[in-house]
Amino acid sequence: MIDVHTHILPGIDDGAADWEYSIKLARAAAAEGITGIVATPHHYDGKYSNDVETVKALTEELNGKLTELDIPVRILPGQEIRAHNDFLTNWQSGKLLPMGLSSYVLIEMPSSQIPRSMEQIVYELRLLGIRTVIAHPERNAEVVQEPNRLAELVELGAYAQVTTHSLLGGFGRGIEKAAWTLCRRGLIHIVSSDAHHLEWRGFRMKEAYERVEQELGPAWRRYFERNAQAIWDARSLTDQPTILQATTKTAGWNKIKSLFGK
Numbered sequence: 001m002i003d004v005h006t007h008i009l010p011g012i013d014d015g016a017a018d019w020e021y022s023i024k025l026a027r028a029a030a031a032e033g034i035t036g037i038v039a040t041p042h043h044y045d046g047k048y049s050n051d052v053e054t055v056k057a058l059t060e061e062l063n064g065k066l067t068e069l070d071i072p073v074r075i076l077p078g079q080e081i082r083a084h085n086d087f088l089t090n091w092q093s094g095k096l097l098p099m100g101l102s103s104y105v106l107i108e109m110p111s112s113q114i115p116r117s118m119e120q121i122v123y124e125l126r127l128l129g130i131r132t133v134i135a136h137p138e139r140n141a142e143v144v145q146e147p148n149r150l151a152e153l154v155e156l157g158a159y160a161q162v163t164t165h166s167l168l169g170g171f172g173r174g175i176e177k178a179a180w181t182l183c184r185r186g187l188i189h190i191v192s193s194d195a196h197h198l199e200w201r202g203f204r205m206k207e208a209y210e211r212v213e214q215e216l217g218p219a220w221r222r223y224f225e226r227n228a229q230a231i232w233d234a235r236s237l238t239d240q241p242t243i244l245q246a247t248t249k250t251a252g253w254n255k256i257k258s259l260f261g262k
């Protein structure tokens, strides 16, 4: 299994506090059958700033320790970048990291709303050949209120990542419900742990995939697993199985596109 959103690097955000804890997280991941982890420390969120060089150096150091300790998990560097006005300038000047070696970038929105800059970021990154992965939209109040707002960003080329804990009820019933609603509308493309701490925000990847299989069927489980692997391998995400419940807006837009033969 591959997990593309984690806070496993030590002492640089609200995830692993030190090397000992990073190793502890890696051991827990290995025990669950996770073999590849993208480290995505918070960046540009007003509290944490983790530049490219720091993230790459810590990733390399962690991989060295995992090899020494014979823990069968590999780490690739990334960032969970808060949407901000200078995003495109910062991207173009090499100040931001994609997820691993891929051309996908993990972007976090504030929990209260969708920032005004989001549409422009998604659209312009796409013109540059870079695709946005929106981190845990099920925890964004505006998306929960109106899933069509996420559908609009997906239409523009964004993908979305749901968190295992949301699917499993770890953030409460409201977020759990929102997470499954977004899945059923075909607005979720990747499942990841957003692991911070083993005590209450560990991986739970296996458990979440099992729930996906129960709730949505085996084709959706395979789809989410394939997409996580695709990011790890720096390939394109794959086609979705049949959408279980299309949003009105998406259905309408698809109809318009088919009328014009696009």
Ligand SMILES: [Fe+2]
Pocket (backbone or CB within 6 Å): 005, 006, 007, 080, 135, 194
């Ligand atoms: Fe995160």
